[in-house]
Amino acid sequence: MSTAKLNSDLVEGVSYIYVSNSNVGEIRKFQIRYESGSMGEQPLFIVSPVTVDSATQSKFVDAMYYRDGVKGFFEYHKNIPTDVALSVWQLAGSSLFQRDIARYNSSHQILRKGL
Numbered sequence: 001m002s003t004a005k006l007n008s009d010l011v012e013g014v015s016y017i018y019v020s021n022s023n024v025g026e027i028r029k030f031q032i033r034y035e036s037g038s039m040g041e042q043p044l045f046i047v048s049p050v051t052v053d054s055a056t057q058s059k060f061v062d063a064m065y066y067r068d069g070v071k072g073f074f075e076y077h078k079n080i081p082t083d084v085a086l087s088v089w090q091l092a093g094s095s096l097f098q099r100d101i102a103r104y105n106s107s108h109q110i111l112r113k114g115l
Helices: 003-009 054-072 095-107
Strands: 013-021 026-035 044-050
Touching: 026 054
Parallel strands: none
Antiparallel strands: 013 026, 026 044
C-alpha cells in the first residue's frame, strides 16, 4: 500500500486515543493532531498526553477489579511445557505457536469455585 493511500485514510484534525496497560492497571489518554502535508510537505503528527477524566479512570479501575475477580475463578498454569513452545522467542511472528499456547491454556484451566 502506498504512503499516499495511507495518508488519505487519516482524518485531519484532533482525535483522542486511550492506551491501557492491564498488567500494571494504568490507563493514559493522548491527543493526536494530524495535518496532511500539502504539495510535497511532510504530514505532521503531534502526540500529547492528556489527563484521563475521573469517570473513565473509575470505569477502568472497576474493569480491572472485575477482571481480577474473574481470573480468580481460574487456576492458571504459568509454565508452558517445552513440547508446546520452547521459548518466548518462538512466539514472535508465529501464529502456530501462539495458537498452541492459547489451546494449552484453554484446556488446562480449572474452575476454583462454583459459579
